[in-house]
Amino acid sequence: MTGRQIMTADEIRRATVRISHEIVEKQAGTTGLALVGIQRRGVPLARRIADAIADHEGVRVPVGALDITFYRDDLSLVAQQPVVKGTELPFDLNGSTIVLVDDVLYTGRTIRAAMDALVDFGRPQAIRLAVLVDRGHRELPIRADHVGKNVPTSREEVVKVHIDEIDGEDGVDIERAVPVAAAVG
Amino acid sequence: MTVIDREPSGDSAPTLSVPVVDSPPGDQAVGWRHRHLLDVDVLSLADLELVMRTTDAMREVLARPIAKVPALRGRNVTILFYEASTRTRISFEVAAKNLSADVVNIATATSSVTKGESLVDTVKTVEALGAQLLVIRHAVSGAPALAAEVFSGSVLNGGDGWHAHPTQALLDLYTIRASLAGPDGSLAGRKVVILGDVLHSRVARSNIWTLTAAGADLWLCGPATLVRGFEAWALRGAAGRRFTVTSSVDDALRDADVVMALRIQKERMATGLLPSLREYSARYGLTRERLAMARPGALVMHPGPMNEGVEIAPDVAAGVQSRIEEQVRNGVAVRMALLYLLAGVRS
Numbered sequence: 144m145t146g147r148q149i150m151t152a153d154e155i156r157r158a159t160v161r162i163s164h165e166i167v168e169k170q171a172g173t174t175g176l177a178l179v180g181i182q183r184r185g186v187p188l189a190r191r192i193a194d195a196i197a198d199h200e201g202v203r204v205p206v207g208a209l210d211i212t213f214y215r216d217d218l219s220l221v222a223q224q225p226v227v228k229g230t231e232l233p234f235d236l237n238g239s240t241i242v243l244v245d246d247v248l249y250t251g252r253t254i255r256a257a258m259d260a261l262v263d264f265g266r267p268q269a270i271r272l273a274v275l276v277d278r279g280h281r282e283l284p285i286r287a288d289h290v291g292k293n294v295p296t297s298r299e300e301v302v303k304v305h306i307d308e309i310d311g312e313d314g315v316d317i318e319r320a321v322p323v324a325a326a327v328g
Numbered sequence: 329m330t331v332i333d334r335e336p337s338g339d340s341a342p343t344l345s346v347p348v349v350d351s352p353p354g355d356q357a358v359g360w361r362h363r364h365l366l367d368v369d370v371l372s373l374a375d376l377e378l379v380m381r382t383t384d385a386m387r388e389v390l391a392r393p394i395a396k397v398p399a400l401r402g403r404n405v406t407i408l409f410y411e412a413s414t415r416t417r418i419s420f421e422v423a424a425k426n427l428s429a430d431v432v433n434i435a436t437a438t439s440s441v442t443k444g445e446s447l448v449d450t451v452k453t454v455e456a457l458g459a460q461l462l463v464i465r466h467a468v469s470g471a472p473a474l475a476a477e478v479f480s481g482s483v484l485n486g487g488d489g490w491h492a493h494p495t496q497a498l499l500d501l502y503t504i505r506a507s508l509a510g511p512d513g514s515l516a517g518r519k520v521v522i523l524g525d526v527l528h529s530r531v532a533r534s535n536i537w538t539l540t541a542a543g544a545d546l547w548l549c550g551p552a553t554l555v556r557g558f559e560a561w562a563l564r565g566a567a568g569r570r571f572t573v574t575s576s577v578d579d580a581l582r583d584a585d586v587v588m589a590l591r592i593q594k595e596r597m598a599t600g601l602l603p604s605l606r607e608y609s610a611r612y613g614l615t616r617e618r619l620a621m622a623r624p625g626a627l628v629m630h631p632g633p634m635n636e637g638v639e640i641a642p643d644v645a646a647g648v649q650s651r652i653e654e655q656v657r658n659g660v661a662v663r664m665a666l667l668y669l670l671a672g673v674r675s
Contacts, residue, residue, distance in 0.1 A: 212399070214397065218399055218672070223361075263394045263397075
């Protein structure tokens, strides 16, 4: 498997800070704003964006974690149930502006599931989407409001995001996937 | 939750060998391989840990403003109970509905079973009607295993005869761990007493396996006629599992961390095992005085239904140490977890 880096730790840091500015600019402040990271790597990314907002606005916006496992549309297709990692939304969603945060935007199915999950907790005034990498190949009418980096990919490639809090280092790699026949075995 | 990393000594847990297909790339599959849940003795420590962790997630779902997720949308859960039950049947029904499954309830008293239909024919019929997950309770030990032989989906044992009651044992383990487990999830050093009619109890048999596997120091206590035969179990599991059988209620309750009272199962009992319920109550009933021998704050549990004033005094059942309502709440979460895990295994 051959990999090449498409974002360095510094580039991830700059993209996160830029996204934090964009979010506040679009909301015209921080009132009613809350960030919700999608398990797993969306959660530390959401915390970093919140930290950046705290740095330049002096306001700490609430951060939640969302596990979308129970809302996936492929539960009846996968061979084994995915690990459930937990949901924690310690704030009232009603009337708030929720920014969903995830590492990679690909088919859009995760975001569809996340929106279904969110509206079970309340009725946000608006839901927006921030992603570190948009790699294209959407299968649903979904687009991101804030993108760290647009990366043209082929479906055979795998985008791997490493986040310090989970993986011990920051970086985004793009890899050629193992041939399908070998992967399925 | 942490992982218990010790393997049970003595009896090792055999696992069903269902072929595993790869999950989508980047997906962390849970490693659950049991197509059916007929007994707890097929569950490894890793399986137990997975059930506990999935139950945590289900507890979180139950605390949501809308306690319902679409995980089993479009799946048919058929609940086939050949024995009277309120809490277990309703608990399965609520659990399945919380996962958005379609639930079919069959009370055998009003079904073709009364016309003489066999268990196998009934199972084949509900399968033809769309059942994918089948929950069975039956007075005959092994009935769910027979159903599993002819059913193309997954069978979940909701209690069979004296044999096993897996979901009760798992909810009991979850309830005890919530209060007493060490940082590694182990119950090592905790004295758990099962008090009463052990002989007729599928709850006791399943709990013996899971609680000793989790490391608890397990005591079975009751009149000699109602604990007989279990000494052999104690010897068989002697390597690594702490297990004591006694008729002395004082020895059993002394410094206990958990006291689980069992109902005297009059409907399963042959005559001559007990002189009278009154004598049983006087000698083995869980009263406030007896509970005082246990550790302060020891947990009081009962799988229900209770005969208050027989095996447990009303003030103990309703007291601050009682976890009986918590057991019922955890029962829904544990059954959600098991339905979710079983639904992921391809037949």
